[in-house]
Each structure stands twice: as C-alpha cells, then as structure tokens.
Amino acid sequence: MTDERKEFGKKLIEIRERKGLRQADVAEIIYLSERSIGRLERGEIESASVDSLIELSKIYDLDILSLYKKYIYGSFCILEEIKNSLDINAIFLTKDMRIDLLEKIDLIKDSRELRARKYELDLLDLFIRYLNFEITSEELSEIYEDLSSSKIKRKNFENLDLQGIDLRILLNIATTSQDFKGIESVEIFNKCKNQDKEKIVKIATCNNLANWNIVNKNYEEAIKITNEGIGYARKNSSIDALIYLYFSKFLACYRANKDFEESLTATKVLLANILNKDLQFLINKKIKNILGMN
Numbered sequence: 001m002t003d004e005r006k007e008f009g010k011k012l013i014e015i016r017e018r019k020g021l022r023q024a025d026v027a028e029i030i031y032l033s034e035r036s037i038g039r040l041e042r043g044e045i046e047s048a049s050v051d052s053l054i055e056l057s058k059i060y061d062l063d064i065l066s067l068y069k070k071y072i073y074g075s076f077c078i079l080e081e082i083k084n085s086l087d088i089n090a091i092f093l094t095k096d097m098r099i100d101l102l103e104k105i106d107l108i109k110d111s112r113e114l115r116a117r118k119y120e121l122d123l124l125d126l127f128i129r130y131l132n133f134e135i136t137s138e139e140l141s142e143i144y145e146d147l148s149s150s151k152i153k154r155k156n157f158e159n160l161d162l163q164g165i166d167l168r169i170l171l172n173i174a175t176t177s178q179d180f181k182g183i184e185s186v187e188i189f190n191k192c193k194n195q196d197k198e199k200i201v202k203i204a205t206c207n208n209l210a211n212w213n214i215v216n217k218n219y220e221e222a223i224k225i226t227n228e229g230i231g232y233a234r235k236n237s238s239i240d241a242l243i244y245l246y247f248s249k250f251l252a253c254y255r256a257n258k259d260f261e262e263s264l265t266a267t268k269v270l271l272a273n274i275l276n277k278d279l280q281f282l283i284n285k286k287i288k289n290i291l292g293m294n
Helices: 003-018 023-029 034-041 050-060 064-073 075-085 095-108 112-131 137-147 154-159 164-176 185-194 199-215 219-235 239-255 261-271 277-290
Strands: none
Touching: 003 034, 003 050, 003 064, 023 034, 023 050, 034 050, 050 064, 064 075, 064 095, 075 095, 075 112, 095 112, 112 137, 112 164, 137 164, 154 185, 164 185, 164 199, 185 199, 199 219, 199 239, 219 239, 239 261, 239 277, 261 277
16 A cells, blocks of 8 residues: 555545545445445555546545545646646636636645746646636736746846746737737747747747737738748647638738638638537638628
C-alpha cells in the first residue's frame, strides 16, 4: 500500500465525515458498494476506477477524480491537464468545463510542489476567468499588468522569454487594445508569432493578426499572414486552426475583390470533417452573412 493511496483515503474519510455520512449511507445513495468505499478509504485499491470516483463526486459535490490524480500522480499532472485543455478552441469550452478548470486550479494552487509555479497558476486562473466572462478585456489587461509588473518592461520586451500563458494573454490584449505598457499591438503580435516554443500561440497569432489587418483594410498583408499561418497549421496537423485561417483568408480575399473560391472551398471541406458543432455553426453562419445568403 502506497502512502499516496493512504493519504487519498484519509481525505475521502474527511470529506465523508464532513458531510455527516457513514459508508453505508454513501453506498445506499450511489452505485458503489460499502465494501468498495471502505477499500478506497483504506487505500487498498491499487488503481481506482474512473466510474467509482465519478460516483463519489456526485454525492460529495467535489471533483474526486481530480483529487485522486493530485494525490496519486501529483499536482503537476493536474497542471498539465489544465494547460492541455486550453487549445486553439478554448473559446468554445462550455461553462461547466471552464468552472471545472477553475476548480482544478483551486485544488493545486497551494500545493508545495507548485510553489515555484505560482505566477503561472495565477495567469491560468486569470485567463480562464476571462474565457468565463468574469472579467472584461480591459480588466484582463489591468490585472495582467499588475501580475507581470516585475517581469515585463517596455525596454526588455523584445528579449523576454515568455511562458505560453503570458503569450496567450498578451495576444488577447493586443487584439482588443492599441498597446500594453507602451508596447504597441503590432510588436506584441510579432513577439507571439516569431517565437517557436508555443505552436498554438504562433498559429492563433497569425489568425488574430490577419483579422486585425482586415479590420484596418490591409487585405494584402492579411492574405500573406494567413498563408504563413496555414503553413504552421499544416505542419502541426491542426484542422481547427486551418479552418480559422482559411476562413480569414477567404474574408480578406472577398474584401479585396480577389478570387476567394479556393479558400472558401477549403473552409467548407474542413468544416464538414470536424466534430466541433459549435465551430461548424459559427463559421457557416459567418460565411452566409458575408455572401448575403440569409
């Protein structure tokens, strides 16, 4: 029996007793035997089943699955899980998913093994709250400025080696503001696009920068940037990213009165082959509005 399983079992007992429940009470309410509950609490089950942990989550009103991962695999496992959830389609995370990510951050934020990652955890919490519409774009910029005050300066920005979450937040700020701490949006875009560490940020930047140029009627530049982004997305086999980029290219070509059929066809073909129905609906609706098909 490992110490990790024993500690997890003790935590389960603490949670159950705080709810004023006996093992028999829990077994009566959920689809789990009293014997299984006892073995989990004593740390006797080598690998707890996901179904069992989900059943316990229902009655305890806590994410017992994430709690198990924290005790058995460590807080780093939860941190990586959070980061991997914030892919190119983070904007389409459901409210339940966003709340779940925030709860995961609360679960590990005081972990001793992640003390050196407090800044990263604070930024992840900020970014997810922004996705969850708890804070505005203006508040995102203000809070990030406070958090990064000792790290990001106008004079050192060009040479800074920033984390992926720094870049994600800066990309959103550059998309909605003209500057950040005196650093112009274009400079932020270029910083995000020219780094090679965070592929998602690199691809997302091409899309955001292309749209920024479309808004400013720099259509030729927008087409050039989408082509660059399409190259990155193909290398990384990112179908969803290709959809965003081909759609942006279609929009730039359409606005510039250039041939847009190739990019439009590519967008439609890719849309027909994805599982993300929300993205499908959104892009198809935008295409219809642009072409006046409503």
